[in-house]
Amino acid sequence: MRYIFLIYENEVIAAQRTEQEQMAVYERYFTFTELVRSEGVYEAGDPLEETATSTTVRIREGSILNTDGPFAETKEQLGGYYILDCADLDQALAYAAKIPTAEHGSIEVRPIMQLPG
């Protein structure tokens, strides 16, 4: 089963990391990515730029409205994702617990809908 792992953390706090601390985080993500690749479950995964760089699009009454920033104010922001092909939810949850951000942020594990055909 394919799952998406949505990685949330407080980006204000994350931005306060020193360069050295940030390198250590990258290092741990690199190790995790190596692990899921070597176990043959990896499909995709990327970090995202901060939410200040995002634009939200909505069409209302036929007009396109582009607004600055993410959709909602939340304590934690989406900061990256993985897509892994796991045997079942237990395996997926075990991987989620190994994503470095799980230690201070949160990882949402969602099954990817299987479209017919």
Place this chain on the structure above:
Amino acid sequence: MAEPGKIEDLIKSHAGKILGYLIRLLGNFDDAEDLHQEVLLKALVHWRAQGLPQEPLAWLFMTAKNLAIDHLRRHQTAEKNLQKLQIESPQGDELTGYLEDDLLRLIFTCSHPSLNDETRVSLTLRSVAGLRLSEVANAFLVSPSTMEQRLVRAKRKIKLAGIPFEIPTGQQIAVRLHGVLQTVYLLFNEGYSASSGASLVNVSICDEALGLGKLLVDLFPGNAEVLALLALMLLQDSRRDARSTDTGALVLLKDQNRTNWNHDQIKLGLEILDQSLGLKQRPAFFQLQATIAALHAQAESFEKTDWAEIGLVYQVLLKHVPVKSDAVVIWLNYAVVLAMQGQFQEGLSLLTELQPGLLNYHPYYLARAELQLMATEAGDPGISIDTSPEEDLEKALSLTRNDAERQYLQARLKQIRQKKG
């Protein structure tokens, strides 16, 4: 002809095993439940007419297996896979162990951490304990259609999220077993302090929880936490009759007539707790809770309770749940225990600290009212609380949905007002 009641009890006692087996064979809850109903109905009809078979479990197993094979054939399962299923025909003791594994799969699935508390308890009652839909709905005072929707959503989540129908292995097993024990304890508490309704205790729900507790002891022999949960429930449940008046009002622990406690059950609970402690495993959540319950059960009177010892066990227990928001109710109890040792200031200031997490929890306001009254009576001003004991009791009254508790709170409020004149 066998007695109808006995047949139904027997069928219910095996229901979880057969359902578990069918889910494993068919790979989904919905088809398995349909066939399960068919098996149980066949058993009911045949056994009523012809009496009990020599080995009822084997009879249910064979019937389930044959129905499952028919079902799989109709759904064009490859002959090769079918043969694999047909080979397995365990007999006698082997069969019991074989089906117990399926029951365990079912138990762990129903308590999977990705399901919420309400769902876990409902699913466990329905699937593992084999209650009818209407009985599960009654337990939670919702309509059968509401309960059905809840169960449908749960099964949908199990399927779509890929919750495995497996017994967890390795390091996972201890964590997951704790989740199962929590489900059973949640169920027990729902029965023991019915969150709404006319009477304080929902006896049949308590009995179901005790039954599941015993089942888990059979399935996990030599597990200290499993034994401790059973001991805890037996000790709490021993006070069942003393906890309400003839008119159904709540009686608090301090006012209970201890001769009305079920002393045989206390003895049994203490024996099981001794067995658990005798295993010398590291003290964990349910063992500590059961130890506290045992200290209460052994006390001659409320005043003669060993509050100092209870306070110490609470301190160890609270180390197991370091996050305050996860354990606010345990912290609340600890605040009362502090007051019982004369530490009113500590108790009341802990209550103040806990308030944000317990804003709508009526026992909080009852505890705060009583602690304030105790502090005043003992001549200890405690810390100043913004609301008076009467206001706290009124707040509790506005929050409870249980008639027995409402009766108690009204009487207590009247008593305090009369005292003040």
